[in-house]
Amino acid sequence: QVQLVESGGGSVQAGGSLRLSCAASGLTYSSCMGWFRQAPGKEREGVAVIRSSSGSTYYADSVKGRFTISQDNAKNTVSLQMSSLKPEDTAMYYCAAGDLFTCSMTGRGFAYWGQGTQVTVSS
Numbered sequence: 001q002v003q004l005v006e007s008g009g010g011s012v013q014a015g016g017s018l019r020l021s022c023a024a025s026g027l028t029y030s031s032c033m034g035w036f037r038q039a040p041g042k043e044r045e046g047v048a049v050i051r052s053s054s055g056s057t058y059y060a061d062s063v064k065g066r067f068t069i070s071q072d073n074a075k076n077t078v079s080l081q082m083s084s085l086k087p088e089d090t091a092m093y094y095c096a097a098g099d100l101f102t103c104s105m106t107g108r109g110f111a112y113w114g115q116g117t118q119v120t121v122s123s
Contacts, residue, residue, distance in 0.1 A: 002026040002112045004095045009117030012085055016121070020080040022095030022114060032103035033071060033078040034110065037091035037119075046105030047093070048080060058105060062088075085121045092116040 004027075008020040020035065034049030048059045048069035057069050068081040078095060098110035 002097075004097060004112055004114035006093065006095045006114045006117040009093060009119045011120040011122065014086055014121055014123050016085050017081070017083045018085065018119060020082065020093055020095075020117060020119075022078045024076040024078075024095075024097055024112075027076060027097060027112065030097035030099055030112070032100045032110065033095070033097045034103065034105075034107070035069060035078070035080045035093055036096055036107050037089075037093045039091040042091075044094075044107060046107060049103040049105060050078065051103050056103075058103060060105065082119070085119075087121045087123045089119060090121050091119060093119050 003025045004022055006022050012018055031052055035047040036044050037047050038044040050057045050069045050071050066084045071078045094116045095114040096110035097112045100109045
């Protein structure tokens with residue numbers, strides 16, 4: 001049984017930093033892993049995804065230059081380093097994994113999802 005467990009969320013003031021981690025168990029391989037978020041009353045949006053084989057990364061325009069996704073294939077973990085946080089980054093953040101031809105920022109096709117970790121940024 002595949003499980004994705006996120007950690008590292010919390011409350012921080014604007015301009016601060018947080019590092020989210022996601023540990024995958026029961027997962028032998030996934031071509032794509034990513035972070036998605038959903039704020040109250042809003043649709044889920046892709047934050048960052050990474051292709052496992054090449055390490056290629058993709059970011060939402062709103063987080064480019066502030067967030068960095070990374071993956072440790074040996075440990076089956078994916079992390080999201082978030083810096084210069086803004087109040088609009090406040091959301092529940094979800095880790096996802098899937099064996100996809102294209103690592104979609106929409107989240108479509110990602111078969112496995114974590115329970116989420118809350119990030120709250122105050123002004």
